[in-house]
Amino acid sequence: MNFSSLSRYLPILQWGRTYNRDALSNDLIAAVIVTIMLVPQSLAYALLAGLPPEAGIYASIVPIMLYAVFGTSRSLAVGPVAVVSLMTAAAIGNIAESGTMGYATAALSLAFLSGVMLLALGLLKLGFIANFLSHPVIAGFITASGILIAGSQIGHILGINLSGHTLPHMIESLFHNISGLNFITLILGVAATVFLFWVRKGLKPLLLSKGLKPRMADILTKAGPVAAVVATTVVTWALGLNDWGVKIVGSVPQSLPPFTMPDLSPTVIGQLFVPALLISIIGFVESISVAQTLAAKKRQRIVPDQELIGLGAANIGAAFTGGYPVTGGFARSVVNFDAGAETPAAGAFTAVGLAIAAVALTPLLYFLPKATLAATIIVAVLSLVDFSILKRSWGYSRQDFFAVATTIALTLLFGVEVGVSAGVGLSVILFLLKTSRPHIAEVGLVAGTEHFRNIRRHTVITDPSLVTIRVDESLYFANARFLEDFIYDRIQPDCGVKNLVLMMSAVNAIDFSALESLEAINERLKANNIKLHMSEVKGPVMDKLQTSHFLHELTGEIFLSQFDAMEKLAPKSTPPAAEAAE
Amino acid sequence: MNFSSLSRYLPILQWGRTYNRDALSNDLIAAVIVTIMLVPQSLAYALLAGLPPEAGIYASIVPIMLYAVFGTSRSLAVGPVAVVSLMTAAAIGNIAESGTMGYATAALSLAFLSGVMLLALGLLKLGFIANFLSHPVIAGFITASGILIAGSQIGHILGINLSGHTLPHMIESLFHNISGLNFITLILGVAATVFLFWVRKGLKPLLLSKGLKPRMADILTKAGPVAAVVATTVVTWALGLNDWGVKIVGSVPQSLPPFTMPDLSPTVIGQLFVPALLISIIGFVESISVAQTLAAKKRQRIVPDQELIGLGAANIGAAFTGGYPVTGGFARSVVNFDAGAETPAAGAFTAVGLAIAAVALTPLLYFLPKATLAATIIVAVLSLVDFSILKRSWGYSRQDFFAVATTIALTLLFGVEVGVSAGVGLSVILFLLKTSRPHIAEVGLVAGTEHFRNIRRHTVITDPSLVTIRVDESLYFANARFLEDFIYDRIQPDCGVKNLVLMMSAVNAIDFSALESLEAINERLKANNIKLHMSEVKGPVMDKLQTSHFLHELTGEIFLSQFDAMEKLAPKSTPPAAEAAE
Incomplete structure (x- = not known):
C-alpha cells in the first residue's frame, strides 16, 4: 500500500504532516473550552442512557482519539449525544435492568456492534444508505426524540423514579409515582432549569451589551452548565440536601477508562442487531450533517465513507473502554469549531482533558444533584424540538407531511426504533406508490x-x-x-x-x-x-x-x-x- | 344503490341478462370437458397440499360458483392450483402434522384469511399492489416452485415418505428413506409419468396426422390423466397391488361439500397472516394474467379490483365447505376457453359436474394409486419450469438477472415464502438503489x-x-x-x-x-x-x-x-x- 492510499484510510497522515505551532495553540485553547463543557454533558447523557455517570466520560476519551486518527472532519467532536443515549436506553432496557452489570455490558455490546456495522458500511462504501432517511423523517424523528428525552428527565426534576421509553408509559409512570414528589429536589431542579434557559436566551445579549466580544460571550454562555453544576453541588453539600432526599451522583470511581469486554453471545447479538443498526444510521446521519455544515464553512472536504470508518473505530473503542455508543455531536462540535479548533488534534487534547477530569475531578462530583444534570439535558434537547417541519411539509407535499407526522406520532407512542423504522419504510412506500401510478x-x-x-x-x-x-x-x-x-x-x-x-x-x-x-x-x-x-x-x-x-x-x-x-x-x-x- | 353500481359488484347481472340457448349449450359442453379434466387434477393437488383427496374436489365446487357471481372473466376456472397448493402445504406444515384434523382446519383458516384479504384489497381498490411483483421475479418463482412441486412428488413415485418444503430437506429426506423403496410403485409411477409425457408431447401430433380436428385432438390430449387414472386403478384393483405396498387413495367420503368452520383463534391468525398474504398476491397474479390473456383474445375486459372480490368470495366459500386456498388456474382456464365456454355459467355447470362426481364417483377411486396422481402433477408442473428467463434477463439487465437468480435460489433453498418475499424486496431495493444514484x-x-x-x-x-x-x-x-x-x-x-x-x-x-x-x-x-x-x-x-x-x-x-x-x-x-x- 503506497502513502496516498494509506493516507486515504488514515487522514491523520495528511493533516499531521503540516501540523505547526499555530495550529497547536489553537487546538489547545479549543480543547480546554470543550473539556469544560463536556464534563457535565457527559455525566448527563450517561444518566439519560441509564448508565453510571463515569460511562459518559469514558465514552468521550478513547473514541475521540480514534476518531482523530481515522476521521476526515477537522472540527467534529465525538462522544455521547442525546438521541443516541436515548436509543441506547431504549435498546438495552429490554435486555437488563438499569444499574445492573448486565445493563452496562449490554451497552458495551451495543457500541461494539454499532462500531462493526459502521466500519463495514465504510469499507464497503455503503455510506449512501443514509440518504434513505428523508429530511422530513429525520426532522420528525429528532423532534419526537427531544420530547421523549425531556420527558424522561422530568422524574429527576421531581425527585421520583420514572420508567418507560414512550410517552404513554412515561405519563402512566408519572401518575403512579407523583405522590413520591420531593419538594427540595423540585426547587433545585426548577431553579437550575430556569437558570440554564436564561443563560441560553438572556445571557449572551447581556454580555454583548456589556461590551464583550461575541466569541467570548459565546464561550461564557456555553459554560452555563458548569456554573449550574458548581452552584448546586456546593448548595447540596453545604446544606446536606442529600439527607433530605435529593438524589446525588455519589461516588464515581477515580480512574482512567478501564479495559472492558462486550458480551458477544449470539443471544445478545440477536437482540441488539436491529437497535445497533438504527443507532449506527441515525448516529451517522447526525454526525455527517454536522461535519458537512462545518466543513463547508472552511471549504474543507468530508469523505462520507471514511467518516463511517472513523465513527466505527470510535464505537469499537468505546466498547472496550467502559463507554457506550457515540457519534459526532452537534453542540460539542459547534463549540469546538467556534473555539477555533483547527485539526482533529483538538479532539485528542480534549480526550486528555477528560482523562484528567476522570482521575482528579470525580470526587468533587459526589454532591452533584441528578436534578441539575436533568436540567442541562432538558434545556439542551428542547432546542431540538421543532414542529415547524409539519407546517412546512404540509404546504409543499401532503406525502412528506404524512411521513413526518407518522414518524413523530409513532416515535412518541411506540418509541424510537418503531418511529424511525416506520418513517423510513413509509417514505419508501410512498415513493414507490407514486412512481407506480406515473403522470x-x-x-x-x-x-x-x-x-x-x-x-x-x-x-x-x-x-x-x-x-x-x-x-x-x-x-x-x-x-x-x-x-x-x-x-x-x-x-x-x-x-x-x-x-x-x-x-x-x-x-x-x-x-x-x-x-x-x-x-x-x-x-x-x-x-x-x-x-x-x-x-x-x-x-x-x-x-x-x-x-x-x-x-x-x-x-x-x-x-x-x-x-x-x-x-x-x-x-x-x-x-x-x-x-x-x- | 342503482342497477349499474350493483352490477359493477355483481357482474352476473350483466351477462346474465343476455344469456341464451346458444350460450347455454356452449357452456354445457365446456363444463363436461373441464369436469373430466378436473377430477384427477383436484385429487392430485389436494395430495400436493397434504390434504385428503376430497378436499381438492370440494375446493372446486362452491368457489367456482361464487366466482361465477362476482368475477369479471368469462373463461377463468377457479379451484386448486399447483403453486398455491405447494404454498398451502408449506404454510400449514409448520402448524400441524399432515393428515390430522388440525392440518385440515388450518387449511380452512388459510383460505378464509386469504379470502378476506383479497376481498379487502378489492374493496379498497388496491389491486395495483400486485404490480410490485416484477415479471422476472414471478418467472423465477414459478420455475423454482415447479421444481419443488415435482421434487415433493418423487416420494409417491418411489413409494416412500418424503418430507420437507425445500430442496435440501427433500434431498436429505430422500437419502434417509430411499431404502424403503417399493419397486411395484416405482414401475407404476414411472409408467404413468412416461405415458403422460407422451400424451402431452406425442399424442396430439399423432391424432392430427390421423385427421382429427385440432380442437378435438386438444381435448383428447387433456383427457390423458383420466386414462392414466382409469388404467392404473383397474390394474391395482385386478392384481391387488395395494397388498404389495402400493399406496392407494382409499375410501373417500361420498358426500357433497360439508359445512366447515375455519379456526380463527388469534394464534392461528398470527401464524398464517403472512403466508395468507403471499398466497393471496401470488394467486391473484396468476389468476389475473390468465384472465387478461384470455379476455384479450375476445376483446373482453377484466376489472382487476372486481377480480379480487371474485377470488375473495371464492376463497371464503372454500373455507366454509371443506376446501383450501384456490385461485384461477392456468391449465383449467385454458381448457375451459378452448372448449368454448362463453360465460361464467360454464364454471357453475362444472361445479355441478364435480358435485355429482363427489357423490357418485368417489367409491371408484378407492384403488387409485397415489403414484398416478403424483405422475399427473409432475408432468403438469414441469411445463412451468423455464430457465430461459435467466438468459433473457442476463442479456438485458444484470439487475433483473440478479433478482430472478436470487428468487430461484432462495425459493429452492429456503422455500416459497422466503423466495417470493426476497424477490419482491430485492426488486424494490435494486430499483431504489438505481434511482438513488441517477444518471x-x-x-x-x-x-x-x-x-x-x-x-x-x-x-x-x-x-x-x-x-x-x-x-x-x-x-x-x-x-x-x-x-x-x-x-x-x-x-x-x-x-x-x-x-x-x-x-x-x-x-x-x-x-x-x-x-x-x-x-x-x-x-x-x-x-x-x-x-x-x-x-x-x-x-x-x-x-x-x-x-x-x-x-x-x-x-x-x-x-x-x-x-x-x-x-x-x-x-x-x-x-x-x-x-x-x-
Missing part, C-alpha cells in the same frame, strides 16, 4: 417552436392520426401495467389513429418487466394497424434497448427528437404548413 | 436544432459561462444529496461559470428533501456568484414549486425550453451566431 400526458407542438407540451395545459398543434404520449416516469415493474392500461384505454378500435409515439424524454430506465410490457403494447397496436414509435430516447436507455429484440420487432421508428417524429408522421400539421393553414 | 448528463445544443444532448455522446454547442445539467431522475430524498455533490464537484471556484441551468425534462417530481437540497444548491451557487436557472420544468412539478418559497429565492429564471435558456444566457453561442462563428 402520463398526451402532448402536442407549441406553435412556432420545436417544443411539445401537455395538450391539457397548453395550446398546442396536434394531428388526429398521431397520438404522442409522454410518460413522466422511468418504466419499471411497478408501473409497466399502468402504461399498458393507459394506452389500451386511449387507443379505441377505429379511432383513426395510425401512429403512436412514446416520447421518452422523462424515461430514465426501462427494466425487463417494462420491456415485456412494451413488447405487448407493440403487438397489440400492430393488431390494430397502429405503428408504435419512440422519440427522445436517452442514451443509457437506448444502449439497453439495443441489447434486446424489441427494436427489431418495433413496428415504427426511433426519432432523435419529437419534432422530427411529428415532421415525418404528420407533415401537414407541422410548420410552416401549420402556419399557412391558420 | 446526470451535462448537455449542449445539437447544431441546427433546438435539441440538447449529452456532451459526452454528441457533438454539441456549449458556452464556457453556461453549464447545463440534465438530471435523469425524479429528485427525492434518496438522491437529493447525490445531485448536490455532483454540482459542487462540477462548479469549482473560479471556473468562469456564471449560469447553471438545471434541465428538468426528466424530473417528474421533487419531494421536500430535494426541495431543501435545491435551496442549499441555490445558496451555495449564490455565494460563488453563479445564478441557478431551470428549464423545461413539468406542469405538475411547477405546480408544487409554486407553493414553496424556493421560486422567490431562486437567483435565476425558469425557462419554458432549454433553447430559450441558452438564447438568453449565451446568445453568442446560439445560432445563427454559432453558424457564423464556425
